Amino acid sequence: MAKVKLKSKSGAGKRFIKSAGGWKCKQSHARHILTKKSTKRKRQLRGVNLVNPSDVGHVNQMLPHA
Numbered sequence: 001m002a003k004v005k006l007k008s009k010s011g012a013g014k015r016f017i018k019s020a021g022g023w024k025c026k027q028s029h030a031r032h033i034l035t036k037k038s039t040k041r042k043r044q045l046r047g048v049n050l051v052n053p054s055d056v057g058h059v060n061q062m063l064p065h066a
Contacts, residue, residue, distance in 0.1 A: 012062035016051065023051040023059050 017024045029037075030045035051059055060066075 006064045008065060009062040012059065016059050016063060016066075017048075018063075018066045019050075021050060022053075023056060024048045025051055 015025055025048065027045045027047070027049050030042070034042060
């Protein structure tokens with residue numbers, strides 16, 4: 001019987017990047033309605049974060065070939 005080809009979730013491929021330290025992702029709440037957020041809060045939302053260890057399994061399932 002033929003093997004089923006594993007596909008990656010296209011949305012996950014756009015959101016997560018594999019790095020040596022784990023999966024990198026953008027911080028949420030940094031895109032719109034920024035006027036009511038303080039400068040400190042917006043500054044801390046910049047950059048990338050690592051995916052929480054409890055969610056790494058889900059990301060690995062969504063991106064099997066990464």
